Amino acid sequence: MNIGILGLGTVGGGVVNVLGKNESEIFARTGEKINITHAAVKNVSEPRICNDGNINITQDAFEVVNNTDIDVILELIGGTTIAKDLVIAAINNNKHVITANKALIATHGNELLALAQEKNVHLLFEAAVAGGIPILKSLEQGLSANKIELVAGIINGTGNFILTEMRDKGRNFADVLKEAQDLGYAEADPTFDVEGIDAAHKLAILASIAYGCELQMNQVSTEGISQISGEDVAFATEFNYSIKHLGIAKKINGELQMRVHPTLIPKTQLLANVDGVMNAVLVQGNAVGPTLYYGAGAGDEATASAVIADLVDIIKGTVSHDIFGWKNLIKIPNCKPDDIESVFYLRLLATDKPGVLADITAILSKHNISVESVIQKQIDQQNNAHIAIITNRVKTANLKTAITQIQDHEFIQESVKIIHVENLD
Template sequence: MGKPLRVGMCGLGTVAQGVLNVLRDNHDAITQRAGREIQLTQIASRSLKAGVDLGSAEFCTDVLALSRRDDLDVVVELIGGEETALEIVRNALRNGTSVVTGNKAIMALHGNELVELAREQGCSLGFEAAVAGAIPIIAALTRSLAGNQVGWLAGIINGTSNFILTAMTEEGQNFQDALEEAQRLGYAEADPTVDVDGIDAAHKLTILAALAFDMGFRFSDVYTEGISGVTAEDIEYADQLGYRIKHLGITRRTEAGVEARVHPTLVPKRQLIANINGVMNAVLVQGNAAGPTLFCGAGAGDRPSASAVIADLVEMARGIAFLPVKTPNVSPPMLAVEDTQSAFYLRIPSLDQPGVFAKVAGLLSERDISIEAAIQREQAIDTTSQQAWVPIIILTHVVNERVMNDAVAAVQSLPEVVGQITRLRVDQLTDG
């Protein structure tokens, strides 16, 4: 047995406490597998909560001082946020200390710099915990699927959004009620915007795209759309058409470039990923050798995230100092979302008059957009205008998004269209 791996940990929140607990609970198994002790030497956090057992670790309140110690093998950054976290990681790497972080924001926004710094210093930089909690998707993309060229991947990578959409689907709740339920249960923050607007998912998708396509971290090129525009009505119509609505991060390599987008997506019900419910996460990867592989598990939580942090620590203890990302010399072009192709779901609130559907179909047809399926409902009464209107639901074939935008604008300007058109993307999640 070698000498202990000396670890300093910044942060003492949920995940950090998970790391403490799991290292203690599974001490013997972890030590055996790592080949040596993983020793939490020091823990730094603004304050020490009562009842937290630090074991033999020293405690200090100065996270930056910890990050500059030169007697540590690894610094674990779990404070979250951006500025101080970034400073911790930079300090440690500049000092030649390896780093494990669960921080998707700093990896998405500063990953290129940090990977380069780690490489220059000959350090490891592990961030398995930054994406999809316990699911080993970083290891899958960088190691297990290393023999593949990835065609695309699609993931449910934000548990809060998936919980809300699941509640809306299973209980017919509207967005606001489902969000409040998520907040009551602790699955959504008091300010939920980072989750429900898709920013958290976009951070994670940035990381996945960097690994899948060996192209570096390009957060500003990720198109991001949240779930607050999805209604219980849309979920119901999607269900009738054979689809579930999931908040997906999708990245795909095409001949024209790489697309990366986060948005609510209609997915065929028969796809396993359409059946990942609640706060669970899942990532579906299409490799040109492996075919489709799906990885599902807990996307967050103290112990699942700790599982990922400890996986990185065990690798480092084994001396497997592998840097999972290359800084690319050349990076493929990224496609603007307008240049991508999708099938679309349209919900068009229109007057209940003869000929409206024909007009809409005509505007689509003029632009070579063909209709895959349509639903026309019994009429509803708009309580303000007392006018009768019906939602026209249309599922289109795959079309260029720019063409669809033009078509939606044309349909929206029909006098018979009495409200805002809802437009959602549809993905079969197959190669065809």
């Protein structure tokens, strides 16, 4: 089995290293010797984390995908431009393709999977979601007897690291983000991580497999963590919650919800205790109940583990040509964001004077929103106070209308903070 790798960076180098150190175990499982014969890189002379002495290195990636001696292409470049062209070329050359590229699959997966089926080759992407956690195989194989009721996950390690540091050490967002960049967890431009785009790519893939529907990245409601403050983290702790940046997919009354946003979850729940850069995905099946998948969501060898697992499946012939049921994908109507029902956390900065809290609760009550818990703390000598509220379960549209009316009052000093609250038991 001859392999061509596009990209010998963190993941590509990890693949070479894992194949090298686990060669005998992989051969015992497959009966096949895996030869990495060619690799395409940006810069031939730059140092690498792997030994590339026996690999033909080129800067021309199309030279690799057009090589007739190569059986499988590993696309480990990233992005949705040149990577897409290379994957299309490889499939048209009747080569199997394995990728860790969540943006490519979430954005162009419907088209690429259809092409792979037409050419009778495989396009696999276990490594595109949650790194080394075998969550896609679990959904497609291990949970195939279940109707999936909920998928909820911490699927971006950078955001989870930032929120963990803010909670445990009382640090502010900007300070922790800078450390995440220094440690290599976050890119120089951290937008994809902290604004939820990376998680949205992964959630679109998870939802498609869990519910047998087309990839619909453009339907994922997405909110990042950049506006989470130390006050929010402290109030969440006082309410006995943790703030986590979750991707949530569920199907209710025939409509699909796909949303990425900061979420308060009870401290007693397992996802609330997934900290640092780790990832975890909770899947609720109607037969098996709740199952939790936990592990490293990124890193060279963790992600390489998922890439090689796909490769082993191809060698062993255990991959269906209708992988994930793509021939029978259905269109599921999407739930409008304003129709979603949730418990909410509200934080208001208000002038602390008699009647303010009563006015706020009266407006909420007018829209059938009750207050389940409230904390009020004066913050300065100008009689300004933070008021934190946990509501009952309410339709998002009702809450928005109420907040607009509250916001119009002169005693409100800044925009009201709104965060979802989820009980995932």
